[in-house]
Amino acid sequence: MKTQVVIIGAGPAGLLLGHLLRAEGIACIIIERATPEYILGRIRAGVLERTTTDLLHRLGIDARLNAEGMLEDGFALADGERLIRIDTLGLTGKHVTVYGQTEVTRDLMDAAPERGLEIIYEAANVALHDIETDAPYVSFEKDGATHRVEGVFIAGCDGYHGPSRQSIPKNVGREFERVYPFGWLGILANVPPCHHELIYANHERGFALASMRSKTRSRYYIDVPLTEKIEDWSDDRLWDELAVRLGPEAAANMTRGPAIEKSIAPLRSYVFEPMRHGNLFLAGDAAHIVPPTGAKGLNLAASDVTYLSDAMTGYFNRNDRDGVAGYSQKALARVWKAERFSWSLTKLMHRFPEDGPFERRMQVAELDYIASSAAAQTGIAENYVGLPI
Structure with a gap:
């Protein structure tokens, strides 16, 4: 098989890129190792920047987003006694939208056939x-046969564990990583949210987050040591801990219910440079990971594919090679700003094992400053709704 762009990975990054390229008349094929059911079974974040929703509106894949997405005017930081509201709409003129990543993925999958976006699922041993040549290709196995797809470019949208980044020689790339000494224990339940906006809480017992997927489905997290086991956390124990950490105002409005999903996710900050080698381009988690504090993962993938689709459209439709040449530098400039915001919010709202009284006083001082400073709140709001593309 031959095409113009071979995309590896049918998560949101690969699907968004495929739809953007097809909208410009560029041929592409997506190769995915898993089944659609497996992909849609993964529970992921659900706070979308304008960057991401603008892409879905531009593609016209937004009917359910428009009907079910919840516009959020702000969010709150809690310190155990008070809620410090960050008025993102008032400070920036922008909303974020609560709409689950799984729903974004489903919408993109459902729209693929009618738009001529070919997706090959259950592709084994993708290589x-x-x-580094002008004739790159991807091989994979399916239905007992080995297949080969040739393209001008390959887009690696296959996540941290995929083969794309691993295909770049070790002496070419550079990795930057910060592994955090805790994970997020999360519970998803069919109960109404305790608050109409997200709450990030810094409590003496640890971090907590109250978020939602809809008006009837809530997502809560607490941080726990990496040694914790999910079986040691009954629903009741987790609800009790959330009530303490989120503070009395949130706890008074919390509705408890049985978990429909419960898991512990480790946290890390990670960046791989460069995001291009030869005719391979990386996007999304294949190139970078952020801690979920601040909800930047999916949104960074969306900005990556915005840059990449524009670059490839310029190459194929206008014979403009500048965008392709500058993709990595342009994408990384925004990646590092998002990494900084996620890292700084994680440091502010979590208690690290190595921290002592001095670090705690710094957190208290920072939260006090944010509570009293419109300038500080504006900086947080600008990063939270998403920096310009």
Whole structure:
């Protein structure tokens, strides 16, 4: 098979890129190792920047987003006694939208057939070849046969564990990583949210987050040591801990219910440079990971594919090679700003094992400053709704 762009990975990054390229008349094929059911079974974040919703509106894949998405005017930081509201709409003129990543993925999948976006699922042993040449290709196995797809470019949208980044020689790339000494224990339940906006809480017992997927489905988190086991956390124990950490105002409005999903996710900050080698381009989690504090993962993938689709459209439709040449530098400039925001919010709202009284006083001082400073709140709000593309 031959095409113009071979996309590896049918998560949100790969699907968004495929739809953007097809909208410009560029041929592409997506190769995915998993089944659609497996992909849609993964529970992920659900706070979308304008960057992401603008892409879905631009593509016209927004009917359910418009009907079910919840516009959020702000969010709150809690310190155990008070809620410090960050008025993102008032400070920036922008909303974020609560709409689950799983729903975004489902919408993109459902729209693929009518728009001529070919997706090959259950592709085993995916491998990249000749990425430093003008004739790169991807091989995979399916239905007992080995297949080969040739393209001008390969887009690696296959996540942290995928083969794309691993195909770049070790002496070419550089990795930057910060592994955090805790994970997020999360519970998803069919109960109404305790607050109409997200709450990030810094309590003496640890971090907590109150968020939602809809008006009838809530997502809560607490941070726990990496040694914790999910089986040691009954629903009742987790609800009790959330009530303490989120503070009395949120606890008074919390509705408890049985978990429909419960898991512990480790946290890390990670960036791989460069995001291009030869005719291979990385996007999304294949190139970077952020801690979920601030909800930047999916939104960074959306900005990556915005840059990448524009670059490839320029190459194929206008014979403009500048966008392709500058993709990595342009994408990384925004990636590092998002990494900084996620890292700084994580440091502010979590208690680290190595921290002592001095670090705690710094957190208290920072929260006091944010509570009293419109300038500080504006900086947080600008980053939370998403920096300009």
